[in-house]
Amino acid sequence: MRVFLGIIIGIVVGGLFFLFTMKFYQSQYSTVPDVVGLSGTEACERLKTSGLFCDKSSSETVVDTYPRAGSRVKKGRTVNLYYENPQKKIVPRLSQLNFPVAEEILKRLGWNYETVYFPFGTEKDRVLATYPKEGQIYNGKLILLIDTGEKESYFLVENFVGKKVDELKDDPRVLLLGTGDTVVAQYPPEGSIATKVILILGEE
Known part of the structure; x- marks a missing residue:
C-alpha cells in the first residue's frame, strides 16, 4: 500500500512540476501578432501588448514583418516592420537576415536587386550589408x-574612392560594380578587415 501511495504521490508531484515548468516557459515567450495592414503606430502598440518592440514607428501602412506573424519569440524582442510607401522607397533593414527571408521581403515591397557573394565566413546566406x-x-x-x-x-582595407578603374581592374582584392571610370563608393570602408572590397563606379 505504501509503495502504491508513493507512486501516486510521485506522479502528482511530477505532473505539477511539469505544468509549472511549461507555464514558466510559456511566460517567457510571446506570439508575434498579425499587424499587416495597420499603421506603424498601431502596429507598435499591438506589439507592445504582446511584450514585444518595433524597430521604428510610422504613419505608413505595414506590409510585412520579421519575424512573421504567428512566430514564437522571446519577450522583449524587436520586430522589424516594413512599410508601404508609394511616394518614396526607403531601403529596408535586411542586414543579418538569411537571404531567402530578405528576398521574400524585397519581392513583397517591389524592389529590384542583385546579389554579390563574399566569403566572410560568418554564416552561409546571411545578408552582411x-x-x-x-x-x-x-x-x-x-x-x-x-x-x-x-x-x-x-587584409586591411585601404581607401579606394577616387581611384581610376584602370588602376584596379587587375586587383584580385576588389569587385567592380556599376559604370564609370572612377570609384565613388566602397564597402567595407577604409580601415576594415576584409577578404574583398566592393567598389561602386561612377563619373568623377
Missing part, C-alpha cells in the same frame, strides 16, 4: 552582400 544602406531613400537596384560561409585571407 546592402548598398545603399538601410534607411536611405533610393529608387534604383539594391545590391545585397551575401556571405558564402567560407573563409579566405583577410
Whole structure:
C-alpha cells in the first residue's frame, strides 16, 4: 500500500512540476501578432501588448514583418516592420537576415536587386550589408552582400574612392560594380578587415 501511495504521490508531484515548468516557459515567450495592414503606430502598440518592440514607428501602412506573424519569440524582442510607401522607397533593414527571408521581403515591397557573394565566413546566406544602406531613400537596384560561409585571407582595407578603374581592374582584392571610370563608393570602408572590397563606379 505504501509503495502504491508513493507512486501516486510521485506522479502528482511530477505532473505539477511539469505544468509549472511549461507555464514558466510559456511566460517567457510571446506570439508575434498579425499587424499587416495597420499603421506603424498601431502596429507598435499591438506589439507592445504582446511584450514585444518595433524597430521604428510610422504613419505608413505595414506590409510585412520579421519575424512573421504567428512566430514564437522571446519577450522583449524587436520586430522589424516594413512599410508601404508609394511616394518614396526607403531601403529596408535586411542586414543579418538569411537571404531567402530578405528576398521574400524585397519581392513583397517591389524592389529590384542583385546579389554579390563574399566569403566572410560568418554564416552561409546571411545578408552582411546592402548598398545603399538601410534607411536611405533610393529608387534604383539594391545590391545585397551575401556571405558564402567560407573563409579566405583577410587584409586591411585601404581607401579606394577616387581611384581610376584602370588602376584596379587587375586587383584580385576588389569587385567592380556599376559604370564609370572612377570609384565613388566602397564597402567595407577604409580601415576594415576584409577578404574583398566592393567598389561602386561612377563619373568623377
